[in-house]
Amino acid sequence: MADKPRPKPGETREKLMEAALALVGKGRHFASLGIREVTRQAGVVPTSFYRHFRNMDDLGLQLVDELGLVLRRMMRDARSNVLQADKLIDESVGIFISHAQNNRSYFTFMAQGLAGESRAVQEGIRSEMRYFASELANDLRRLRVVEHLNDADLEMTCDLVVRSVAFSLTDVLGIAPDDDYQVDQVRKRTARFLQLIFVGAANWNR
Amino acid sequence: MADKPRPKPGETREKLMEAALALVGKGRHFASLGIREVTRQAGVVPTSFYRHFRNMDDLGLQLVDELGLVLRRMMRDARSNVLQADKLIDESVGIFISHAQNNRSYFTFMAQGLAGESRAVQEGIRSEMRYFASELANDLRRLRVVEHLNDADLEMTCDLVVRSVAFSLTDVLGIAPDDDYQVDQVRKRTARFLQLIFVGAANWNR
DNA sequence: TGCTCTTGTGTACAACTGTTCACATCTGTG
DNA sequence: CACAGATGTGAACAGTTGTACACAAGAGCA
CATH class of the missing domain: 1.10.357.10 (Tetracycline Repressor, domain 2)
Incomplete structure (x- = not known):
């Protein structure tokens, strides 16, 4: 197993929101963002997304x-x-x-x-x-x-x-x-x- | 711009634009539409899209x-x-x-x-x-x-x-x-x- | 110590994506 | 007439998508 930097508590959730926001800031439209895309930008595995949000709309609401x-x-x-x-x-x-x-x-x-x-x-x-x-x-x-x-x-x-x-x-x-x-x-x-x-x-x- | 003064009304072209518009009217966001999705809605094969538009942005411009x-x-x-x-x-x-x-x-x-x-x-x-x-x-x-x-x-x-x-x-x-x-x-x-x-x-x- | 929750990971898969290619059909013009 | 060009079709590709599943590491608590 490769060593991971650090499994901080509940930091992933914010990383995901920031990632979505960053993509929006880069010119992308929120409606066109995908789960994988956001998790990739956040440096997280796709499955993690579901630990915090049900879907993209949910993330949007929290934003x-x-x-x-x-x-x-x-x-x-x-x-x-x-x-x-x-x-x-x-x-x-x-x-x-x-x-x-x-x-x-x-x-x-x-x-x-x-x-x-x-x-x-x-x-x-x-x-x-x-x-x-x-x-x-x-x-x-x-x-x-x-x-x-x-x-x-x-x-x-x-x-x-x-x-x-x-x-x-x-x-x-x-x-x-x-x-x-x-x-x-x-x-x-x-x-x-x-x-x-x-x-x-x-x-x-x- | 006005690229079709003489030729007959390219009906597929209009079907594609109407299809995109119909999807938008149904609540979808234009930025999240895909080529296949639009052609499907228009009842046309995906390849036809490229006969009339270079990509989705192009279609948007014509809209x-x-x-x-x-x-x-x-x-x-x-x-x-x-x-x-x-x-x-x-x-x-x-x-x-x-x-x-x-x-x-x-x-x-x-x-x-x-x-x-x-x-x-x-x-x-x-x-x-x-x-x-x-x-x-x-x-x-x-x-x-x-x-x-x-x-x-x-x-x-x-x-x-x-x-x-x-x-x-x-x-x-x-x-x-x-x-x-x-x-x-x-x-x-x-x-x-x-x-x-x-x-x-x-x-x-x- | 064990037990259960929560969070994060890796793998897997079927469905869908954009795009290319070779081929069929139609239409107007020489 | 034949032929060139525009238009439409189907099969095929490699890559991406959302999501399910089983598992690991840590936290809180009895």
Whole structure:
């Protein structure tokens, strides 16, 4: 028997998730990944896969959970780093985009999952987006920048904001990571989207 | 591109494209389709595939072209059927959504392709969206509803509109085709998104 | 010490994959 | 008419796939 490096406890599970994410980051589509392919990338024997996941969809679902953590971290980061209220939009957008840059694989997975073939993954991601929108609504209420909007309209506004940002993040993913000029273009354009939306919200009286 | 002006309609070619689209409509993801799978669905022998496409990405690219036709038809439909200017948004959204309902497979393919693994398909779809946005800008200019916006701001506004509608169309795809209530919810919500954007545009003076 | 769980491994197999090749059929043009 | 080219077919290939099975090493516990 050849000596094995080390049989660590429960590390294989994470290796498999990272492997899938790595393949997605390399341009592959999650839906086209196979069990063998992932285990190969993880440096594990195919059979091990079944010790942790029932199938690929299962792995995808667990990735969605991890994605939730990433998003929450991003949100916390934005909340604690936005200093001036008048630069709220610019600074938040900057933070979101840099998170997308630093977690390309996760956000690529998110973008793929939105139209993915697993209904469960799809629903999971949409649920994360709804959560994000409702947290944003809370923040805006707290900052008293939208006092004239009723709850439903505020919720609608935040939903639109989140969708726009999400779409912009997929723009970033289509750009070479070091193409600072293009990334900056997306940043500016996204900020203007949000400004436009907030101008709309400020003048919203039905 | 237009490689078949003279020869008779290669029906196998279209059968293959329809087959791929049918599989996508059935919930499969385009990136996970195989050549054999598509030919089987088309009722054709695997070898025939190579008579018309070099590989799956090639087929995807040609589907993007067809998708362009669908989008153009949708646009023309909206232009000729919107009767009252004050109902422009509601009627347009209604038309877009019913087109999405009647061409579910195409729009599912579009949603998938936006984050797909073929950079070319991705770029093709984004290009269709840009075209759509620029046509919308023309229309708005013609209708004189945005006379105070400069070209760049108008273009930005239209881009945001197109993105929002596109996102909403993916919402529709996640709903059972006959769930009229939910579809109507999406319709109303999308219309409000656009109203919000246009209120923003109307009050946009930097 | 034994017993049972959990995790990881190696082997095996039938089914399926993409692609090639040689051959059949059809269609329009010289 | 014959012939060239486009289109479709079937058999064949080597490689990959998902999954089942039996087994080994360690952990926790009586």
